[in-house]
Amino acid sequence: MASLQFLLVFSFALYAVGVYGILSRRSIIKLLISIEILFNAILINVVAYALAYASPEGLILFIVGLSFSAAETAMSLALALIVKRRYGTVDISKVNSLKG
Numbered sequence: 318m319a320s321l322q323f324l325l326v327f328s329f330a331l332y333a334v335g336v337y338g339i340l341s342r343r344s345i346i347k348l349l350i351s352i353e354i355l356f357n358a359i360l361i362n363v364v365a366y367a368l369a370y371a372s373p374e375g376l377i378l379f380i381v382g383l384s385f386s387a388a389e390t391a392m393s394l395a396l397a398l399i400v401k402r403r404y405g406t407v408d409i410s411k412v413n414s415l416k417g
Contacts (some may be wrong), residue, residue, distance in 0.1 A: 324365035331358035345397045345407040349390070356386050 319327075331354055338351025360382050367375020397407060404412050 321365055321369040324361060324368075328358045328361040328365065331355075331361065343408050343410055345400060345409060345412075346394075348409065349393045349397065352393075353386065353390060356382070356389075360386070 335351045335353075335355035335358060338354065339348060342348050342351060360379055363375050363382065364379050366372070367379065400412055401407050406412065
């Protein structure tokens with residue numbers, strides 16, 4: 318079994334990759350992938366502490382967070398599809414009108 322320190326370092330590395338992806342990408346799809354990486358890093362952190370302290374509440378929180386992540390991904394991809402159909406691109410810098 319992995320140690321707490323290894324899981325925390327791995328979680329931090331995933332978090333850093335996610336932040337880098339958010340700051341450097343222009344595509345909506347790549348931005349959504351980076352957000353999912355961030356969310357998975359947080360869930361790994363929750364699981365690490367749940368395993369370290371033998372807490373079943375942490376694992377329950379992980380399951381709830383995973384289901385929330387799946388719903389958020391579905392909604393985000395639907396929104397990206399709408400943006401692609403309306404503007405013809407998924408580049409964030411080219412989508413700048415907020416008309417209703």
